Amino acid sequence: MLTPRHQALLMTLAGMTVGVAVFGTVLAINGDLTGNDTPVGIVNSQPAPSTPSCADCLQAGSLQYTLQTFGTKSDQVSAEVPTGWTSEQDGTRPRFVDPTGVWQIRFDTRGSKQSPAELADSRAGSIDEPDLKVLGRDNGTLIYTYVDQTRGPRMGLSRWISTDGGESTAVEVTVGGRPKDEAALRAVLEHATTTLQLPPSDNDTRPN
Structure with missing residues (x-):
């Protein structure tokens, strides 16, 4: 028969197991927390905007x-x-x-x-x-x-x-x-x- 102390210890271990499982699930969805992997649906860099040409400038080629x-x-x-x-x-x-x-x-x-x-x-x-x-x-x-x-x-x-x-x-x-x-x-x-x-x-x- 488990003593109250043993029961408390088992409940603590069970809570830790659930926490690890949840953390692993979140990690699998969102990617590595170290930043090595880009989260799904998120783009780290934006394309550089193109430089607009000078519409009224004198164009040598023309x-x-x-x-x-x-x-x-x-x-x-x-x-x-x-x-x-x-x-x-x-x-x-x-x-x-x-x-x-x-x-x-x-x-x-x-x-x-x-x-x-x-x-x-x-x-x-x-x-x-x-x-x-x-x-x-x-x-x-x-x-x-x-x-x-x-x-x-x-x-x-x-x-x-x-x-x-x-x-x-x-x-x-x-x-x-x-x-x-x-x-x-x-x-x-x-x-x-x-x-x-x-x-x-x-x-x-x-x-x-």
Whole structure:
């Protein structure tokens, strides 16, 4: 016959057995409590949200180009600019602008006896625009941003091209747009540079 002490001990053991069984059932359903297994129906990580594309940015891949000729009758210069960009003037300083007026490319074919580096330094110190920030010089190109009171944030990339090893400058090419258009602006500038055709430099009429 069990004594009251033995009966109490058996009831304690029975309670522990039921508790272990219940814990095991919960563990089997929910997974390992150490976190090694993901509970059924629960995802630990969410997929990274896709970066929305800039709907109104200038897209380099969608641009087509047209050859434009300018300069003077005796010293003609040509380069390819985006199709549809037009200039209101010819001559030595044409400026080709897209139909919306947001993007542009400008040429100055007058040249200079100053080096591209000297002209870049001079331009960096002479731009009179609000919030001007000179971002640096990349491959002979002065890169800067400012804020236009009407159009908002703007970016310019100016390049001075030499034909005598950097001693003087033959042509300046500048593209303009918004900071978020930088990749396409670089593409337009590079295309204009690689397609640029200059006259023979027999007569040096460049200013100082």
